Each structure stands twice: as structure tokens, then as C-alpha cells.
Amino acid sequence: MNEAFDIRNMESHIEVHKFRGGAIVGATLLALMFQAFVPVYFAKAAMIDLPLLITIYFGLSRRNPSTGLLLGMVIGLLQDSLSGPTVPLGLYGIAKTVIGYLASSIGARLDTEHPAARFALTIIFFGLHQGIVLLTRRILLAQSSVWFTMHLAAAAVVNAIVAVFLFALLDHLRKS
Amino acid sequence: MAGIPSRHKSIFLLAGVVLLQILLLALQIKRDSEGRLIRVWTVGAFSPFERAGNHGIGHIRETWRHYFALQNTSRENELLRHENDDLKMQVNQLQSKAIEADRLALLLNFHKSHESVPMLGARVIATSAGTASATIMLDRGSKDHIRKNMGVITPEGVVGKVVEVYDNTSEVLLLTDKDSGVGAMLGNSRVQSPVGGAGEPLLVMKYVANDDVVNVGERVVTSGMDKIFPRDLPIGTITDIKPGNPFKSIRIRPSANLERLEEVIVLLTLQPLQLNQEPETAKPSSSMASKPVAETAKSPANGNAAKPAPASVSPAPVPTSTNAAAAVKPE
Numbered sequence: 246m247n248e249a250f251d252i253r254n255m256e257s258h259i260e261v262h263k264f265r266g267g268a269i270v271g272a273t274l275l276a277l278m279f280q281a282f283v284p285v286y287f288a289k290a291a292m293i294d295l296p297l298l299i300t301i302y303f304g305l306s307r308r309n310p311s312t313g314l315l316l317g318m319v320i321g322l323l324q325d326s327l328s329g330p331t332v333p334l335g336l337y338g339i340a341k342t343v344i345g346y347l348a349s350s351i352g353a354r355l356d357t358e359h360p361a362a363r364f365a366l367t368i369i370f371f372g373l374h375q376g377i378v379l380l381t382r383r384i385l386l387a388q389s390s391v392w393f394t395m396h397l398a399a400a401a402v403v404n405a406i407v408a409v410f411l412f413a414l415l416d417h418l419r420k421s
Numbered sequence: 422m423a424g425i426p427s428r429h430k431s432i433f434l435l436a437g438v439v440l441l442q443i444l445l446l447a448l449q450i451k452r453d454s455e456g457r458l459i460r461v462w463t464v465g466a467f468s469p470f471e472r473a474g475n476h477g478i479g480h481i482r483e484t485w486r487h488y489f490a491l492q493n494t495s496r497e498n499e500l501l502r503h504e505n506d507d508l509k510m511q512v513n514q515l516q517s518k519a520i521e522a523d524r525l526a527l528l529l530n531f532h533k534s535h536e537s538v539p540m541l542g543a544r545v546i547a548t549s550a551g552t553a554s555a556t557i558m559l560d561r562g563s564k565d566h567i568r569k570n571m572g573v574i575t576p577e578g579v580v581g582k583v584v585e586v587y588d589n590t591s592e593v594l595l596l597t598d599k600d601s602g603v604g605a606m607l608g609n610s611r612v613q614s615p616v617g618g619a620g621e622p623l624l625v626m627k628y629v630a631n632d633d634v635v636n637v638g639e640r641v642v643t644s645g646m647d648k649i650f651p652r653d654l655p656i657g658t659i660t661d662i663k664p665g666n667p668f669k670s671i672r673i674r675p676s677a678n679l680e681r682l683e684e685v686i687v688l689l690t691l692q693p694l695q696l697n698q699e700p701e702t703a704k705p706s707s708s709m710a711s712k713p714v715a716e717t718a719k720s721p722a723n724g725n726a727a728k729p730a731p732a733s734v735s736p737a738p739v740p741t742s743t744n745a746a747a748a749v750k751p752e
Contacts, residue, residue, distance in 0.1 A: 310431035318438050333449040335442035342442065346435045385446050 262306040268418040273299055273320055281327045292400045294371070296320045298408045300341045301370050302415050304348025305357040313352075317345020333386070340377035344370050360409045367408035371401040524684050531576040531686065538651070539689040541565060543573075545682045546590070555598035555618065557581075557682055562589040570649060572688040578655040578676025579603055579643060580685050591687075595679050596624055596656070604647035605656050607633075608640030616641060616656055616673060622680065624657055626671035633669070635662055641673050650688070 276295035284291035300320050304313035321341030325334045348370060357363060375397055382388040528542050543565075547558035561567050563586050573580040573593045581601060585592035594601050595618070602617040605626065612635075614628040629635060639659045645652035657673035664670075 311434050314431065314435050314438055318442065322442075333446050335446035335449075338442045338445070339439050342435065342438050346431065350431075381446070385443065386450055 261308050263420045264303075264306075264418050265420060268415075269303055269316070272303075272415060272418065273316075273323075277320070277323055277327060280324065292396075292403055293407050294374070294400075294404055295407075295411075296324045296337070297341065297344065297371065297374055298367065298404060298411055300345050301348045301367060301408065302412050304345045305352035305363075305366070306415075306419070308349055308353040310346050310349040310353070313349025314342045314346035317341035317343070317348075320345075336378060336381055336386075339381055340374045343377055344374050347373070360413070363412050364405045364409050367405040368401045371404050372397075375401075521683070527576045528684055528686060541567065541687045541689050542684060543567075543591075543687055544684055555581075555595040555601070555620070555679070556584070557593050557595065557685075559583075559591045559593060559685065559687070560589070561687065562587045562591050564588050566689055567591045567687055568691060570691060572649045573685050574650070574654060574688065575677045575682070575685055577678065578657065579650055580677050580679065580682065582649055583687065593685070596675060597622060597679055602647075603650060603656065604644040605641050606644040607635060608642050609636075610634060613644050613646065615647075622675075623660065624673040624675055626659075626673055627668060629669045629671055630667065631664055631669055635659065635669060635671060637662055648691070 273296070276299045279290075280293075280295050300313075300317045303316055307313060307316075318338055318341065321336075321338035322334055324337045324341070325332050328337070348366075351357070351366065355362070357366060376392075379390045379392060382390050525542075532540060532542075541561060543559040543561040545557050546560045548556065557580075559567075559573075567583060567586050569583055569586050571583045573582060579596060581593045581595040581598070582603075583591050584594040596603060596616070597618040597620070599618050599620045602615050604613070605616040606613040607629075610633060612629055612633050614626050616624050616626050619625045626641065637659050641656045641659060643650040643652055643654040643656060655676040657675045659671055660674045661672040662669055
């Protein structure tokens with residue numbers, strides 16, 4: 246918290262948000278459950294990366310890089326664990342750790358409360374997340390993947406749209 | 422983390438967390454042909470040091486082996502050099518013995534070819550001390566029944582006659598001595614004339630008339646007229662003929678190698694002898710005695726006269742000088 250206060254002192258116009266007890270944990274678990282079970286019944290829902298959106302949101306809101314990257318790591322590793330044996334632990338963990346760090350860092354310097362900013366940042370972070378996953382696949386797993394497809398572009402937009410609404414919903418979990 | 426500025430703490434934390442997860446990935450990933458990625462990385466990380474260490478140790482080992490450990494090599498070389506010298510000496514001794522055995526075998530064979538003639542084998546133990554005379558000293562003397570004026574031959578031809586006899590030694594005047602002479606005749610025309618020495622390697626036939634037909638290369642044999650040597654023992658071959666007044670000047674190359682005599686045969690009688698067989702039947706080529714056994718065995722195309730004794734090919738029955746001497750000793 247001291248670190249957060251330091252940041253706040255430097256950027257005095259940016260507010261550090263706090264959440265109700267269990268909000269982060271509950272939101273994370275719900276996101277993972279949704280990611281794991283909904284696509285079973287609605288395949289297109291797999292396009293939405295709710296754990297990523299949760300990572301981005303709490304990173305931007307808490308604005309503490311350390312907690313942001315740790316939260317991203319935990320969410321990513323849990324997502325890896327739920328993704329089956331074909332996905333090694335660390336694939337999403339690395340990507341979401343980096344995203345959590347970057348979201349926290351950016352959130353400490355920019356106003357990310359506006360829906361347009363959230364939309365744009367979600368698209369950027371989604372693309373970055375996909376890039377890190379792809380690099381990890383190529384370099385560490387020696388798996389070939391394409392850098393860009395229209396499906397990925399559409400997924401980025403869809404996730405950004407979902408993020409705008411999701412983030413607005415999650416804003417209600419903040420302490421007033 | 423205490424010395425790190427607070428704004429950089431998160432960066433280090435990020436790096437640490439990412440690194441941990443990369444390691445986590447590496448622990449799980451298993452490449453088809455290379456095993457788990459952590460192993461691949463570990464091997465890849467350590468192998469350069471291992472290679473460097475191995476190369477360094479190998480280099481040190483090679484340096485030690487080729488430079489510092491040369492002391493042992495030098496000592497070993499010295500031992501090998503000594504051993505090589507000993508072996509060379511042994512080879513020379515064996516070659517010498519083989520040559521000697523070859524010569525003795527020829528003597529034995531000659532004796533078998535003339536069993537009716539009493540003869541004794543003897544070894545040359547010395548030569549004349551100066552160039553004024555051509556004599557040799559034998560290791561047999563009066564105790565071995567050697568008497569003055571006995572003939573001395575080799576399987577190749579006439580050597581000379583005994584001029585002095587001692588108890589255990591005797592002295593032989595060679596044909597090449599200026600005072601030496603032997604009754605001889607031409608092999609083809611049977612023209613008789615004494616042959617004597619001239620103080621040089623070649624012999625001289627002195628009394629052949631200019632009218633007599635003589636050819637270079639013709640054999641000269643003993644005539645038996647000197648009462649020392651039996652008839653038809655080879656003396657030599659004519660090498661040069663010059664007309665003279667009133668006799669031709671004929672030079673003869675001795676059949677026996679008078680410059681390299683080691684073993685000879687002494688004819689143990691002063692009575693006229695008649696060889697029951699052509700002596701050349703047992704005569705080897707003149708160079709045979711000086712050749713090693715193995716080399717002699719390789720030259721089978723010398724005709725009857727050059728046929729080596731079986732003992733010269735097979736080393737088993739090779740007689741010693743004592744055996745040879747005993748073999749040719751009269752009963």
C-alpha cells in the first residue's frame with residue numbers, strides 16, 4: 246500500500262480503488278468457472294477471455310504493479326490448470342503476469358475509468374496477451390501459430406466490448 | 422530487495438515471476454527427441470563449460486604427456502636403443518653363424534664326395550703379418566697328423582701347401598705367394614704348366630708356348646705332377662692372355678677365394694692322390710660361401726657344381742667346426 250501511496254503522490258489526480266472483501270477472489274473464480282464451463286454449452290463464448298479481462302480490470306484499478314503481476318500470475322496459472330494437459334502450466338501465467346504488470350503500471354499514470362479508454366486498452370492488452378502466448382508457444386513449446394487472423398481481431402473487439410460492460414459491473418464491487 | 426529503489430522493485434518482481442514460470446514450463450515440456458525442456462536447457466547451459474573444461478583438461482593432459490612426461494620417454498628411448506643394439510648384435514652373430522654353417526656344410530659335402538681321400542678340416546686363425554708373403558695359420562698341427570708339404574684346398578679349389586707344422590698349428594703358403602707353385606694344366610687342351618703366385622691376387626701360368634691354343638675363361642686344374650694335389654682340382658680361370666717370348670703370359674683368377682679364407686681342408690697324405698670323382702661335382706658357386714644361408718637357398722639354378730648341400734638350406738643338421746673337422750678326419 247505504501248507503494249501505491251507513493252504513486253498516488255506522484256500522480257495525485259489518479260485514484261487508487263479498493264474493493265470489498267473477497268471481491269477479487271470471487272470475481273476471479275467466477276471468471277475461471279465461466280471460462281471453463283460456458284463454452285461447453287456455448288462454443289462462441291470461448292472467444293471471450295474473462296480471466297484476462299479480470300486481470301486487466303484489477304490491474305488498472307489497483308494500480309500497483311506488484312499486486313497486479315501477482316494477480317495476473319495466479320489467474321494465469323489457474324487458467325492453465327483448467328485448460329487441460331495440452332496446455333503447460335505457465336503458458337497463460339506468463340502472459341497474464343506481464344499483462345497484470347503493464348495494466349497496473351499504465352493504470353497508475355492514466356485515467357482508465359472512461360469506457361473508451363477501457364475499450365482501447367482491452368484491445369491492446371488482448372493483442373499483447375495473444376502475442377506473448379504466441380511467442381511462448383513458438384519459443385518454448387516449439388509450436389507453430391499464426392500471428393494474426395480475423396478471428397483474433399474479432400475476438401479482440403468482442404473482448405473489448407465485453408470489457409466495457411464487465412468493468413462497469415465490477416466497479417460496483419469497489420468500496421465507496 | 423532492500424537496496425533496490427521502490428519503483429524498480431516491481432520490475433524485478435516481474436522478471437522473477439516470469440522466470441519462475443518459464444522454469445515451470447521447462448519442467449513440463451518434453452520435446453520428442455530431446456527430453457524435457459529443462460533438461461535440454463540444463464544440458465545446453467552446462468555443455469559449453471563442460472566442453473571448455475574437457476578441452477582445457479585435455480590440453481593440459483596433452484601438454485603434460487608431450488612435454489613434462491618426456492623424461493620417462495627419454496629413459497624408455499634409451500632402453501629401447503640399448504635393446505635394439507643388442508638385437509642387432511645378435512642378428513649379426515646369427516648371420517655370421519649361418520654363413521659359417523653354410524661353409525662347413527660345403528666342406529662336409531665335399532668330404533662325402535671324396536670319402537676315399539683322407540682329409541681334415543681346419544680353421545684359419547691368422548694370416549701373414551706383412552705383405553711380403555701370403556700365408557695363413559691353421560688351428561691344426563702335428564697332433565692332428567698334419568705334415569709339411571701337405572696340400573690345402575677348399576671345395577672351390579686349391580689354396581696352397583703346408584710349409585710349417587707346429588703341435589697345434591700349421592702355416593700354409595698360399596698360391597698367390599711369389600714362392601708358391603702347383604702342377605697345373607689347361608682344362609680343355611690339357612697342356613701342362615706350373616702355376617705360381619706373383620705377389621698379387623692373380624696367379625701366373627708361366628710355360629705355355631705361343632703355339633698352344635688358350636682361351637680366356639678356360640679352366641685351369643691341377644695336373645697331379647707335383648705329388649701334392651690330386652689331378653683335376655680346380656685352380657682358377659684364365660682372365661688374361663698376352664703373347665710373350667717364348668711363352669705366353671697367362672693370368673689366372675684363383676677359384677678359391679684366397680683373400681677370405683675361414684675354413685679349409687688339409688689333404689692328409691703325401692702320396693699321390695686320385696680323386697674318384699670330379700671335384701666340381703661338390704663345388705658350389707664361388708660366391709656361395711660368402712652369402713647368407715637364406716640368400717643361398719634362393720639360388721637353385723647354379724647347376725650341379727653350384728648345388729648347395731642340404732645342410733646349407735636346412736639349419737638343423739648344420740655341423741659345427743668341430744663336427745666338420747671330425748667328419749673329415751681320417752680314421
